[in-house]
Amino acid sequence: MDIDLMMRVYPFFLDAAWVTIQLSLLTALLGLTCGTLGAAARLSRLAVLRFLGAAYVSLFRGTPALIQLFILYFGGPQIGIQLDAFEAGVIGLGINAGAYMTETIRGAIISIDKGQREAARTLGLSQWQATYKVILPQAARLMVRPLGVNMNMLIKATALVAAISVVELTYTAQRYIGSTYKPFEMFLLAGLLYMIIIYVTGRAVAWLDRKVQIT
Amino acid sequence: MTDQSHFVEIRHAQKSYGTLEVLKDISLNVERGQIVAIIGPSGSGKSTLLRAINDLDSLTGGEVWLDGVQVNKDLPHRQYEKHINAMRQDIGMVFQHFNLFPHLTARENVVMAPKMLKGLSKEAADKLAEEQLEKVGMLDRIDYYPSRLSGGQKQRVAIARALAMKPKLMLFDEATSALDPELVDEVNMVMKKLAEEHMTMIIVTHEMDFAASVCDRVLFMDQGVVVEEGPPEIVFRKPTKDRTREFLRKHLAGVA
Numbered sequence: 337m338d339i340d341l342m343m344r345v346y347p348f349f350l351d352a353a354w355v356t357i358q359l360s361l362l363t364a365l366l367g368l369t370c371g372t373l374g375a376a377a378r379l380s381r382l383a384v385l386r387f388l389g390a391a392y393v394s395l396f397r398g399t400p401a402l403i404q405l406f407i408l409y410f411g412g413p414q415i416g417i418q419l420d421a422f423e424a425g426v427i428g429l430g431i432n433a434g435a436y437m438t439e440t441i442r443g444a445i446i447s448i449d450k451g452q453r454e455a456a457r458t459l460g461l462s463q464w465q466a467t468y469k470v471i472l473p474q475a476a477r478l479m480v481r482p483l484g485v486n487m488n489m490l491i492k493a494t495a496l497v498a499a500i501s502v503v504e505l506t507y508t509a510q511r512y513i514g515s516t517y518k519p520f521e522m523f524l525l526a527g528l529l530y531m532i533i534i535y536v537t538g539r540a541v542a543w544l545d546r547k548v549q550i551t
Numbered sequence: 552m553t554d555q556s557h558f559v560e561i562r563h564a565q566k567s568y569g570t571l572e573v574l575k576d577i578s579l580n581v582e583r584g585q586i587v588a589i590i591g592p593s594g595s596g597k598s599t600l601l602r603a604i605n606d607l608d609s610l611t612g613g614e615v616w617l618d619g620v621q622v623n624k625d626l627p628h629r630q631y632e633k634h635i636n637a638m639r640q641d642i643g644m645v646f647q648h649f650n651l652f653p654h655l656t657a658r659e660n661v662v663m664a665p666k667m668l669k670g671l672s673k674e675a676a677d678k679l680a681e682e683q684l685e686k687v688g689m690l691d692r693i694d695y696y697p698s699r700l701s702g703g704q705k706q707r708v709a710i711a712r713a714l715a716m717k718p719k720l721m722l723f724d725e726a727t728s729a730l731d732p733e734l735v736d737e738v739n740m741v742m743k744k745l746a747e748e749h750m751t752m753i754i755v756t757h758e759m760d761f762a763a764s765v766c767d768r769v770l771f772m773d774q775g776v777v778v779e780e781g782p783p784e785i786v787f788r789k790p791t792k793d794r795t796r797e798f799l800r801k802h803l804a805g806v807a
């Protein structure tokens with residue numbers, strides 16, 4: 337194993353890791369937004385919204401994320417959507433992650449005992465007041481861990497955007513292999529950095545989860 | 552509007568789930584300050600009837616009136632929501648499984664709705680919480696989360712939460728059924744106290760002794776109909792219907 341080579345190139349990998357982190361954070365943000373809207377739609381009183389929510393989830397969970405990215409990035413210009421690779425990566429992965437988060441958020445909400453809403457409504461709270469004062473504060477606590485799992489998956493999924501040439505970790509590793517012919521070292525380095533990102537995220541999620549538990 | 556003259560009036564209540572008829576043309580009047588107990592075998596429709604009063608379960612036929620206002624008015628969705636939310640502020644409800652909000656302390660459980668719906672100041676809310684929790688003997692646990700309270704204590708906080716809205720009517724759906732036997736009395740004491748203050752109450756219960764000791768009237772339900780109704784000394788001691796006698800034989804231990 338060529339440790340020397342790894343020491344020489346790792347600063348470039350750090351830059352690439354920073355891109356991966358940015359990608360992950362923006363994707364998570366968009367994913368949470370889509371997931372919240374998706375869950376709201378799936379739990380709506382209106383059948384149309386419930387249908388749209390369900391369609392969104394099955395469409396984006398039922399096809400490979402890579403195909404979704406390709407359609408957006410390569411197919412987009414054909415229908416008038418011009419995005420640079422990074423933008424396409426964030427939007428494509430974000431919408432995809434949102435489909436998974438929709439189910440996570442919805443699952444947490446429907447797992448709250450129905451007696452909670454009944455008690456709130458009985459006191460005179462409206463449907464919406466009951467939701468945001470009674471249901472959501474409890475559901476939010478239940479969401480932290482499973483959303484952490486979504487986050488873990490999403491970070492790993494950012495490797496896919498190498499295929500549309502976003503210069504993140506995986507793409508950088510591939511590029512250095514082209515000049516060094518050392519795939520073992522280069523992928524190992526990328527893997528290590530992914531591991532660190534995922535480990536730190538996992539710790540943060542665990543911390544948050546402890547923090548929000550009811551004493 | 553017709554001649555509305557009783558404080559609570561249930562007129563020809565009918566409820567079906569598909570082809571299953573759970574309430575069959577039930578009528579019931581309750582006067583201000585009266586306490587009515589509803590007894591009957593499991594599945595007879597007691598909870599359904601009680602929950603129809605504040606429209607937690609909607610009737611498929613019939614009317615519910617409280618203090619001159621129809622609760623289950625026929626209104627467009629938005630207007631109905633406004634109407635029912637206002638009506639429910641006047642109807643307190645206590646559940647078998649307490650349904651306290653686990654993310655809020657006893658104090659917060661009690662004042663959440665009054666703060667949101669009546670715009671109480673911080674001081675007024677604190678005073679209200681202390682008042683209501685004092686009444687149910689829970690002042691010393693005012694800042695406890697429900698997870699640190701016993702079943703009986705939870706139920707007492709739940710009663711305080713309902714009372715904090717200053718309801719005109721209180722509904723109890725087997726308030727003590729989920730409690731360990733030794734915790735039943737502390738909740739019954741609170742309900743007795745309410746009775747002494749002339750709170751209008753409709754109580755679904757399996758506890759015949761308690762029903763006999765606090766209520767003005769007993770309703771025996773079976774299979775969606777009121778089989779027998781009258782003052783407790785009549786219904787418990789000299790029931791006229793076979794079905795009532797049979798039910799009481801199974802459930803009556805100490806009342807005599």
Ligand SMILES: Nc1ncnc2c1ncn2[C@@H]1O[C@H](COP(=O)(O)OP(=O)(O)OP(=O)(O)O)[C@@H](O)[C@H]1O
Pocket residue numbers: 568571573591592593594595596597598599600
């Ligand atoms: N959501 C529902 N869908 C279908 N059937 C229901 C529903 N809720 C209640 N029922 C049925 O209605 C009948 C009356 O139920 P209800 O809960 O009012 O009885 P109850 O007298 O309160 O019984 P218990 O003493 O066990 O609490 C039962 O046969 C029950 O199975």
Ligand SMILES: [Mg+2]
Pocket residue numbers: 597598599724725
């Ligand atoms: Mg019941």
